Amino acid sequence: MSFYEKSNALMLAAITLVYGVYFAMVLGVPLLSGGGFNTEIGLPMSNGLMIVTVIALIAISVAGHILIAIFNRKDAGSQDERDKLIEMRGDQRGGFVMAFGAVCAMGLAMLAMPHFWIVNMILGGLVLGEIVKAVSKLIDYRRGVLA
Amino acid sequence: MSFREKSTWVLLAVTLVVYGWYFVTTLGGVVGADAPAVLDNVRLFGAIVTLVVLTIIAHIVIAILSPKDADQSDERDRFIELRGDQRGAILMGIALFSTMGLAMAGASVFWIAHAALAGLVVSEVVKAVSKLIDYRGGV
Numbered sequence: 001m002s003f004y005e006k007s008n009a010l011m012l013a014a015i016t017l018v019y020g021v022y023f024a025m026v027l028g029v030p031l032l033s034g035g036g037f038n039t040e041i042g043l044p045m046s047n048g049l050m051i052v053t054v055i056a057l058i059a060i061s062v063a064g065h066i067l068i069a070i071f072n073r074k075d076a077g078s079q080d081e082r083d084k085l086i087e088m089r090g091d092q093r094g095g096f097v098m099a100f101g102a103v104c105a106m107g108l109a110m111l112a113m114p115h116f117w118i119v120n121m122i123l124g125g126l127v128l129g130e131i132v133k134a135v136s137k138l139i140d141y142r143r144g145v146l147a
Numbered sequence: 148m149s150f151r152e153k154s155t156w157v158l159l160a161v162t163l164v165v166y167g168w169y170f171v172t173t174l175g176g177v178v179g180a181d182a183p184a185v186l187d188n189v190r191l192f193g194a195i196v197t198l199v200v201l202t203i204i205a206h207i208v209i210a211i212l213s214p215k216d217a218d219q220s221d222e223r224d225r226f227i228e229l230r231g232d233q234r235g236a237i238l239m240g241i242a243l244f245s246t247m248g249l250a251m252a253g254a255s256v257f258w259i260a261h262a263a264l265a266g267l268v269v270s271e272v273v274k275a276v277s278k279l280i281d282y283r284g285g286v
Contacts, residue, residue, distance in 0.1 A: 047251050088229045095236025099270070102243050102263045105250075109260035110188050115250050118259055122247040126240065 003068065003075045004083045005141045010064040012134035014057055019127045022053045026120060039114035046120060086140040094133030101125015150209065150216045151224045152282045157205040159275035161198055166268045169194040174261070182257045191264070227281040235274035242266025 026046045030037035079087075105122045173190065177183070210217040220228075246262040 043251070043253070050251070085229075088233045091236045092229055092232040095232055095239055095270075098236065098239045098243055099267060102239065102246070102267050105243075105246065106260045106263040106267075109250075109256040109263065110186050110191065112185050112256050115253055115259075118256070119247055119250040122243055122250060122263075126243055126247070129240070 002080075002083065002141075003072055004079060004087070005137075006068045006072070007065060008134055008137045008141070010068065011061065012131065012138065014060040014064065015127060015130050015134070018053050018057050018060070019123075022049060023120075023124070025049060039116035042116040043114075043119065046116060050119075050123065082145065085145055086137050089140060089145065090133040090136040093136045094129040097132045098125055098129035101129065149219070149224065149282075150213065151220055151228070152279070153209050153213075154206060155275050155278045155282070157209065158202060159272065159279065161201045161205065162268060162271050162275070165194055165198045165201065166264075170261075170265070177257075182255050184255060184257070186257055186260055191260070227278050230281060231274040231277040234277045235270040238273050239266055239270040242269060 026042075026049060030039075030042065101122060102125065105118055105125065108118045108121055169190070173187070242262070243266055246259060246266060249262055250259050
C-alpha cells in the first residue's frame with residue numbers, strides 16, 4: 001500500500017465518521033421534531049457545529065498523516081504516474097458530484113428556501129463529492145487503472 | 148482539429164457569451180443598490196436553456212461538417228479531459244465552499260444563487276481553457 005493509498009483510506013474514514021455524526025445531529029433534530037423545526041435557530045446551531053467538524057477533520061488528518069509518515073518513512077510524500085492518474089480520475093468524479101450539489105443549492109436559493117437548508121445542501125454536496133473521490137481512488141488502487 | 152477540440156471551443160464561446168450577457172444584465176443594475184430579495188427565475192432559466200440549445204446546435208453543425216471524427220476520442224483526448232476536469236473540480240470546490248460561507252453568514256438568496264452559478268460557470272471556463280491549452284501545447 002503506497003503512502004497515497006493509506007492517506008486516502010484515512011481521509012475517507014475521517015470524513016464519513018465526522019460528517020456522519022454531523023448530519024445525524026443536524027438533520028436528526030428537524031426530522032424528530034416533526035415539522036415544527038425552526039430553521040432560524042437551526043442555522044447558528046449548524047454553523048457552530050460545522051466549525052467544530054472542520055477543526056476535528058483537520059486534527060484527525062494531521063495526526064493520521066504524521067503516523068502514516070512515521071511508519072512508512074521511505075515513500076512519504078512521493079507520488080508516481082499511477083498515483084497521479086488515480087488522483088485525476090477521483091477528482092473528476094468528485095467534481096461532477098460537487099457540481100450537481102452546486103446546481104441543487106442554486107435551485108434551493110432560487111426557491112428562496114431557508115438558509116439552514118441551503119447551507120446543509122452545499123455541505124452535503126461537498127462531503128458527498130469528497131466521499132465519491134475517495135471511494136473512486138480506493139477502487140482504482142485495488143483494481144488498477146489502464147495507462 | 149479534432150472533434151473534441153472544436154467541441155471545447157464551442158462550449159467556451161457559448162458559456163462566455165450567454166453567462167457574460169446574463170451576469171452583466173442581472174448584476175449591472177444591482178451594483179451600488181440593494182440586492183433584490185428574490186431572483187428572477189425566468190431569466191436564469193432562460194440563460195440555461197439558451198446555453199443548452201446553442202451548444203446542441205453547434206455540435207450538430209460540427210458533426211455535419213466533419214462526420215468522420217464525430218464523437219471520437221482517443222487516449223490523448225481522454226487524458227486532456229481528465230486534467231481539465233480535475234482543474235475545474237478544484238475551482239468548483241473552492242467556489243462551493245465560498246458559497247457555503249455566504250449562506251452561513253445569512254446573505255440574501257440572490258447572492259447565494261449567483262455565487263453558486265458563478266462557481267459553475269468559472270469552473271466550466273477553467274476546464275475549457277485547460278483543455279484548449281493542452282490540445283495546442285500537448286501533454
